[in-house]
Amino acid sequence: MLDVQNLNKSFGGVQATRDVSLNFPAGSLTAIIGPNGAGKTTFFNLISGHIRPDSGRILFEGRDLVGLSSLEVVRRGMARAFQVASLFPSLTVREAMTAAVTSHQRRSAGLFSRFPLSGSRDRVQELLELLGLSAKADVLSANLSHGDQKLLDIGLALAMEPKVLLLDEPTAGMGPDERWRMIDKVHRLWQAKQLTMIFIEHDMDIVFKISQTVHVLKYGAVLAQGTPEEIRRNQDVIDAYLGTDHHMALAAEEA
Numbered sequence: 001m002l003d004v005q006n007l008n009k010s011f012g013g014v015q016a017t018r019d020v021s022l023n024f025p026a027g028s029l030t031a032i033i034g035p036n037g038a039g040k041t042t043f044f045n046l047i048s049g050h051i052r053p054d055s056g057r058i059l060f061e062g063r064d065l066v067g068l069s070s071l072e073v074v075r076r077g078m079a080r081a082f083q084v085a086s087l088f089p090s091l092t093v094r095e096a097m098t099a100a101v102t103s104h105q106r107r108s109a110g111l112f113s114r115f116p117l118s119g120s121r122d123r124v125q126e127l128l129e130l131l132g133l134s135a136k137a138d139v140l141s142a143n144l145s146h147g148d149q150k151l152l153d154i155g156l157a158l159a160m161e162p163k164v165l166l167l168d169e170p171t172a173g174m175g176p177d178e179r180w181r182m183i184d185k186v187h188r189l190w191q192a193k194q195l196t197m198i199f200i201e202h203d204m205d206i207v208f209k210i211s212q213t214v215h216v217l218k219y220g221a222v223l224a225q226g227t228p229e230e231i232r233r234n235q236d237v238i239d240a241y242l243g244t245d246h247h248m249a250l251a252a253e254e255a
């Protein structure tokens with residue numbers, strides 16, 4: 001589905017991505033982890049078309065995405081949940097979702113399509129239910145909790161009907177309970193929509209609990225790849241996290 005080959009990206013003297021080759025099979029749920037500055041966000045920026053690699057290929061369903069705009073990457077079927085819900089404070093949850101769903105439908109149908117856009121209301125309702133936001137459909141986006149704003153961000157990305165969904169730290173800034181509620185929803189969403197999902201996450205308990213595969217970056221390069229069990233016991237990975245804020249070493253000891 002998504003096959004990244006020998007990706008490189010430098011910013012001045014900093015090589016943020018070093019010969020990264022990673023494969024993401026259709027329907028997989030993969031965590032990208034690594035210490036601060038490892039190149040996780042840069043990797044997302046590269047594959048989503050926000051920045052262009054210096055070299056390498058990003059094969060999505062067999063076609064290279066390198067050089068395409070981020071909008072074109074979304075059109076091909078790879079969407080990223082951005083912190084955008086807060087940009088529409090005066091829209092309710094339903095209004096924001098409706099705007100996203102209808103704009104996607106219009107784009108898919110052709111800009112000048114004269115056909116009426118059918119089914120957008122059902123689609124919005126389906127997404128609201130999937131995300132557990134139905135009860136808050138009439139709440140202004142500005143008045144949502146941090147967790148619900150993140151869910152709305154995910155909903156706005158899902159409105160693009162992606163095959164691959166990229167989530168950048170879906171649980172950032174949340175307390176322990178809210179974190180687990182959030183990740184439970186993300187996990188159910190992945191199961192229900194049969195998406196290929198890739199998420200960056202700092203919380204190792206969450207990474208080990210829900211991902212099928214974990215890719216570890218360090219200094220821009222792939223340090224390790226494997227199942228949560230393999231990664232948890234990988235000495236290079238444990239060493240990479242020692243002396244950092246993350247509790248990778250602790251999580252390994254607890255296993």
Ligand SMILES: Nc1ncnc2c1ncn2[C@@H]1O[C@H](COP(=O)(O)OP(=O)(O)OP(=O)(O)O)[C@@H](O)[C@H]1O
Pocket residue numbers: 011014015016034035036037038039040041042043
């Ligand atoms: N636009 C940019 N200009 C210059 N340097 C950059 C830019 N974007 C990233 N970098 C550098 O590239 C390296 C990787 O950064 P990146 O944000 O991708 O890491 P990260 O793993 O996402 O970190 P964190 O966990 O702290 O979010 C860092 O050294 C960073 O300073």
